[in-house]
Structures are given as C-alpha cells and as structure tokens.
Amino acid sequence: MGDAKLLGSRSIFDGRVVRLFVDEIQLPNGSRCELEVIRHCGASAVVPVDDEGNVLLVRQYRHATSGWILEVPAGKLDDGELPDACARREVEEETGYRPGKLVSMGWIWTTPGFTDEKIWLYAATDLEPTQQQLGEDEVLEVERHPREHAVELALSGEISDAKSVCALLRLGRFL
Numbered sequence: 001m002g003d004a005k006l007l008g009s010r011s012i013f014d015g016r017v018v019r020l021f022v023d024e025i026q027l028p029n030g031s032r033c034e035l036e037v038i039r040h041c042g043a044s045a046v047v048p049v050d051d052e053g054n055v056l057l058v059r060q061y062r063h064a065t066s067g068w069i070l071e072v073p074a075g076k077l078d079d080g081e082l083p084d085a086c087a088r089r090e091v092e093e094e095t096g097y098r099p100g101k102l103v104s105m106g107w108i109w110t111t112p113g114f115t116d117e118k119i120w121l122y123a124a125t126d127l128e129p130t131q132q133q134l135g136e137d138e139v140l141e142v143e144r145h146p147r148e149h150a151v152e153l154a155l156s157g158e159i160s161d162a163k164s165v166c167a168l169l170r171l172g173r174f175l
Contacts, residue, residue: 002028012036017076018115040110040117044087045074045163046102047150047171048095048124055150055168056095056127057159060140070143070153071161072168074119083107083120091124093133095142100126105170110162121167123174147171 005026013020019039026032048056059070073094077086084102092098105121134140145153153159154168 004028007032036114038115038117040115041077041079042083042117043074043076043119043163044083044090044122045072045119045167046087046091046099046122046124047072047105047167048091048097048099048127049147049171049175050097050127050144053147054144055147055171056097057143057145057150057164058094058140059143060138069161070159071164074163084122087120087122087124091127092130093135094138094140095127096130096132097124097127098130099124100128103174105167105174108163108166119163121163121170123167123171125175 006023007026008024009021011019011021017040021037021039022034023037024032024034050056056073057070058073059068061067062069073090075086075090075093077083084104087102088099101124103123103125105123107118107120110117110119151168151171154165159165159168
C-alpha cells in the first residue's frame with residue numbers, strides 16, 4: 001500500500017500550543033480530500049518512581065475535561081528542546097523532584113486521527129528532592145501510589161488520561 005500525497009496546505013490558526021491546518025491530500029487509494037490537522041511540537045511524559053517503589057502522580061485541573069484528572073507529570077517541548085530534557089524539567093517542575101536516572105519507554109501518537117502530536121514516555125528513578133515550580137496555568141497536587149496500585153488505576157479506568165495509561169502499562173517492562 002502506498003502513501004498519501006500532500007497536494008496543498010493552508011494555515012487556519014496559529015496558537016500558543018497548537019497550529020491548525022487544512023491539508024488537501026490524495027489518499028493511497030487515489031481519492032482526494034481535505035483534512036483538518038493540528039500540528040503540535042510534541043511532549044514528554046514521565047513516571048517518577050521513588051526508592052520505595054511508589055509512583056508520583058499529579059491530580060491536575062484540566063479545563064478541557066471540566067475537572068480534575070490523575071496523570072503522570074508531562075508537558076510540551078520548548079523550542080529546540082530534546083524530549084529527555086523536557087522530561088527532566090517537567091518532573092522537577094510538577095513534583096519537586098529531580099530524576100537521577102531517566103529511562104526511555106518509547107513514544108506514542110496521542111490522537112492520530114487529527115493531530116501529529118507525539119509524546120515521548122520515560123521512567124524516572126533516583127529522585128532527589130528539589131522545589132516544585134508550577135506555571136501560572138498549572139493547578140495540581142502530587143500523590144504517591146504503590147506502583148502496582150498505579151497500574152491497577154490505569155487498568156480499571158480510574159486513570160483515563162491516555163499518555164498516563166500507556167506510560168504506566170509500559171513501566172513494568174522498563175524497570
């Protein structure tokens with residue numbers, strides 16, 4: 001099966017976090033269509049694990065969900081920032097712990113039906129206490145959960161954030 005061919009693209013919106021385009025494409029089957037695509041700079045998500053085997057999760061207010069969700073620390077890449085540097089920065093900013101060791105657990109497409117957002121997943125260990133540094137748009141509380149319990153929260157649906165579910169389910173393979 002072949003690839004699609006981009007015939008044209010026009011910018012609709014250029015925001016702080018996302019850019020929206022309408023792309024005219026020719027699909028692998030020869031059909032032509034227009035698709036809306038959100039372009040995103042990418043992000044990193046991290047499962048911090050302390051020396052006792054507890055996972056540090058954040059219960060964060062998310063306006064898009066109209067409430068609080070339990071998730072792993074994560075954030076978007078700054079201009080020119082590498083995913084592992086973003087991961088280290090986000091763990092420290094959101095939890096107040098600096099990872100001594102960072103292990104890559106691969107990456108995921110978040111919602112490939114309409115965005116090119118890619119999130120790199122990491123496990124962090126050898127945590128050193130520092131200071132939490134939340135942004136003005138971040139309202140969150142740090143929670144510690146035994147690793148097995150955190151995985152169960154992902155399996156049961158209590159954790160419904162996709163990046164967090166993926167990261168927690170991959171954790172056992174990488175630690």
